[in-house]
Amino acid sequence: MNVSKSAPELSVEIAGIRMKNPVLTASGTFGYGEEMAQIYDLSQLGALTVKGLSLRPQTGNRPPRICETPAGMLNSIGLQNIGVEAFVRDKLPFLRRIDTRVLANIYGHSAEEYAAVAGILDGADGVDGIELNISCPNVKKGGMAFGTDRAETGRVVRLARKATGLPLIVKLSPNVTDITEIARAAEGEGADALSLINTLLGMAVDIDRKKPRLSRGVGGLSGPAIRPVALRMVYQVSRVTELPVIGMGGIVCAEDAIAFLLVGASAVSVGTANFVDPLCPLEMITGIEAYLKEHGHTRVQELVGALEMEQV
Amino acid sequence: MNVSKSAPELSVEIAGIRMKNPVLTASGTFGYGEEMAQIYDLSQLGALTVKGLSLRPQTGNRPPRICETPAGMLNSIGLQNIGVEAFVRDKLPFLRRIDTRVLANIYGHSAEEYAAVAGILDGADGVDGIELNISCPNVKKGGMAFGTDRAETGRVVRLARKATGLPLIVKLSPNVTDITEIARAAEGEGADALSLINTLLGMAVDIDRKKPRLSRGVGGLSGPAIRPVALRMVYQVSRVTELPVIGMGGIVCAEDAIAFLLVGASAVSVGTANFVDPLCPLEMITGIEAYLKEHGHTRVQELVGALEMEQV
Amino acid sequence: MSFFPIRQVTARVTGNDPVGEATFRLILSATDFPPTAAPGQFVMLRTSAGADPMLRRAFSLHDRQEGSLEILYKVVGRGTAWMAQRRTGDAIDLIGPLGQGFAIAPTLRTALLVAGGMGIAPFRFLIRSLRAAGVDMLLFYGARTERDLLELAEMEAAGVSLLLATEDGSRGERGRITELFQQHFRKVEPSEAFKIFACGPHEMLYEVGRIARGQAIACEVSLESHMACGLGTCMGCVIATEDGYQRVCREGPVFSAQRLLLDEISLAQD
Amino acid sequence: MSFFPIRQVTARVTGNDPVGEATFRLILSATDFPPTAAPGQFVMLRTSAGADPMLRRAFSLHDRQEGSLEILYKVVGRGTAWMAQRRTGDAIDLIGPLGQGFAIAPTLRTALLVAGGMGIAPFRFLIRSLRAAGVDMLLFYGARTERDLLELAEMEAAGVSLLLATEDGSRGERGRITELFQQHFRKVEPSEAFKIFACGPHEMLYEVGRIARGQAIACEVSLESHMACGLGTCMGCVIATEDGYQRVCREGPVFSAQRLLLDEISLAQD
Ligand SMILES: Cc1cc2nc3c(=O)[nH]c(=O)nc-3n(C[C@H](O)[C@H](O)[C@H](O)COP(=O)(O)OP(=O)(O)OC[C@H]3O[C@@H](n4cnc5c(N)ncnc54)[C@H](O)[C@@H]3O)c2cc1C
Ligand SMILES: Cc1cc2nc3c(=O)[nH]c(=O)nc-3n(C[C@H](O)[C@H](O)[C@H](O)COP(=O)(O)OP(=O)(O)OC[C@H]3O[C@@H](n4cnc5c(N)ncnc54)[C@H](O)[C@@H]3O)c2cc1C
Ligand SMILES: Cc1cc2nc3c(=O)[nH]c(=O)nc-3n(C[C@H](O)[C@H](O)[C@H](O)COP(=O)(O)O)c2cc1C
Ligand SMILES: Cc1cc2nc3c(=O)[nH]c(=O)nc-3n(C[C@H](O)[C@H](O)[C@H](O)COP(=O)(O)O)c2cc1C
Ligand code: FES
């Protein structure tokens, strides 16, 4: 084992966006950044992803919207958000002052709506990239319906691609038989990067009231519980695509982050762990750096896809 | 809340098999019953399901075959088993002496092989039903490949159906976009019941060795971590089929078991929990009985599908 | 909306003693916990070493002293059971102070406090602050049974007038605290110097809020809701208000009863 | 293959004291634990209240007395860290006795014991049994450093001759125990009355097994493997033997070195 002396290079470039390190925060778990900025200096992050934005403000689903499950949680927020225009007007100015990359997660009720939101953001100063959420399980129309179908995925990406010159990241749903198919469809229509996974569709029941614990019945499962599934899908997808992959799903510590890099992710995104341990993205950055040194790597890039597989 | 005085009726009938209660044990987590019989009297169970049987003995995958994950585990046993003939000769005599129902879980490398195994069991005294494992993620050929495709599922069920007069339970894979499609395919070809879910395909990585933790790379995720996904799928499937459903996936206590019944399962099966808490099936039986009394039910059947959904 | 710092700190247990039926007072030494904390604010505690249970649990600041803080809690599930097992010297990871506390206007002269069961938790800190502001205090305090009425002597010593009720009649009036409250409240004149502070089961808050609203009297209620983050980022804890869904952890947990859609108040609780 | 009963019992901690570097001796009172337990057998302990960590952990019976049992363990991860936090009076859920222990034939006169690191754990029980059978014992015992050599005085008092090695030379020979073993072993004559018992890192067992096999000397080694059930039902813990994959938890953990495919021995470990 080589122990390198100089500090290893942590920066990565994804979809043309240079980030100071490969640790991002995931959409829906970081608000628009303001609240987290009370806890630590966000400029330490590689990038942050804001809560899913839609053309018009959304009230979201009725509460209860969350419930705890073993090593995870279910949510059915239903994409409550202030709308893309209020975001640009009220939230972007704050985000522009932070020296990190800002990814705008967006969704629409139709492919045209995705394109409209992307178009509005195209001119917005302070947005470094757009993440298309075609995988939200918590809205009736839109969301997951697109991300579980090859043709629909292709159409959403195609229209969004036309609407914006910003880097386009397509966020994939794990609720599919073959995620590589959807990945290829997105790649074929001009996505610049892929991010995965979004939540697994799940359910929990209150047996005393004989009712689901979430008002909508079903919700999205996130947290450490889903990490093995996420890791497998990132592995599968990164083997079939040329695009950089942002890996996420249950990442809570540097060891998890490194595992995602090894199976092929170029960066990782921290979701639910922001709730449990807000400072963990910072510990991940330090932890990845320590690992690189210990294993004699000079650049984080060297870890990407470095997993050794025995022939199966 | 009505408190009923007499003991509620726990017995259920599934695919024509009468069981003294709705608590079963799942394939691959109970061996052929012998070891567990050292711990408690197996006649207390509604039924037990034996480890997946194939036409010929299988050596299984190279170790390491298991690894722990948050609130769950991955396995890639690869269906190591003694083969159906040795089972009938060496294991069935022991099982016949136990006053419970015995379900034989089987798999094949082709639809014809499934049928061959089913045919051998057809004449075997002591087998009460056959569970077709079309959902094992741990073998290269066979297993999950069948259970993720509607047509393949149909073919396996059709041939097995012809080969045996025994009740036929089809075990579904959760690694699909739409599990109701596969469920309907199985129903259409003459399945008597459905069981779900098998394990979710997952992966874990040893970052020090830069290798997967399982020799085969990927494995099947089971345990409480997957319970929300299992519950959701049982809910979805039981709404589209007339067949009784055996629910499983992360069930560890009576409360979990009751949740599966409420969303539509007619019985539940305990898998990974047998490793963690061998006596838990017995506590579940007691717990279900207590719940029925407390909620004024006279028969366990009354819980099946009794979930109240708000309109979504 | 406060923009004071929020800290994730490792606190040390200096006390964790039973004070009632399955109820404990946890005393934590936490020198780096922000001194800006106000009554009605809360903290999020980690209650396991692993990922199950995973989410943090919310607890009102029972009190806050220089370098230490207190939590009054009841064991109701796995997280609180874990807390009850902590012993002196153990470490507990907490985040705070969080949310909006009670608002004490300079004009305030008389405060009517209403507590049901564990709803008493935030009131010691509030009472200390009200006392410092020279406010007269009358506390309506109800519980299931006498043993669940906590810290009575302490509150009397702090100059709080007490009106008690228990469901089993073992202490004070028999019945719910809202009944007692309703009787006495008829006699009170609305005024700028007067305000109601309430914490307890949501049905109780609903009742109190309805009464206050009917007479246009200032009334703040402290709500509960299942929370994932406690920070305002997940949108999981919302409650219906006249301004749409608002976050209990951020715009609350203390809300003006006037702005809540009281018919929907029970929803967030589940 | 034993078909004695296996029990899931709730044991009480009566002692849990450090005996070396991050190493503890756990003493458990468990009156309903089957008296049939034999040296080399093990138990599966639950090491959390929740589902994370989920699986039980395997530990050799360090010793077994009427109504109580002992475990010697090293803290290496979350499960063992949880164990180290248990205090007198706490409950621990365990299952056992499990697996096949060491075989002590009536003809046995001299036993050569080889332990590496925590591989010493099952030997106190084994030594007591060998002594009762009037067997002479020579123990090769290696560890990283002196502090990791445990219970030396106790074993000497039990009549065991000790040959020690440490990797840092702080006690006994400097180097690995297998080197010391190899030197001395040359001088021993194969015989029916003679047998080797070994427990420790798999590379050590590989070496010892190879030497024993080369000279057709009876040798039993106690293996480790990641286990889900410990009961023989999951097929997760297998090791390659001449009879195919066998379960470490059921046909083992003690195997005859002769029947193991030594080249593959390391596989099950990782
Ligand atoms: C702002 C706020 C302040 C609170 N202050 C106090 C206090 O000072 N003293 C006190 O004893 N309790 C207080 N609670 C309630 C306390 O958070 C719950 O009792 C606790 O979360 C239960 O955790 P558990 O694991 O023991 O129970 P479980 O029932 O096992 O918890 C399961 C899940 O439900 C959530 N949950 C359960 N009950 C509640 C509840 N009443 N409110 C919110 N989430 C809940 C848990 O956080 C967890 O996510 C407060 C709640 C809120 C929102
Ligand atoms: C038959 C048998 C007897 C054993 N006897 C003893 C003993 O007497 N004293 C002692 O200190 N240790 C003993 N071990 C090893 C002990 O089981 C591990 O140290 C323990 O499981 C580590 O758990 P952890 O959560 O602290 O570590 P982690 O590394 O966090 O555990 C992660 C997972 O890996 C498994 N694991 C990790 N290390 C091992 C290992 N060496 N063997 C098997 N599984 C492992 C754990 O059980 C768990 O499932 C024995 C193992 C076996 C198989
Ligand atoms: C409360 C909550 C809200 C979320 N909202 C969004 C969203 O608006 N858009 C989106 O693409 N993903 C959303 N997600 C999914 C996460 O970004 C992430 O993909 C998923 O939670 C898996 O990662 P994790 O296990 O680290 O949380 C949300 C997740 C949670 C828990
Ligand atoms: C170690 C192991 C082996 C398994 N072997 C089989 C098998 O042979 N056939 C089968 O149909 N399912 C098998 N399964 C799947 C279980 O029967 C069950 O469907 C799954 O584990 C989900 O339930 P659980 O979370 O309660 O374990 C196996 C599961 C485990 C953990
Ligand atoms: S708990 Fe997350 S926004 Fe309130």
Ligand code: FES
């Ligand atoms: S650990 Fe399950 S068979 Fe050995």
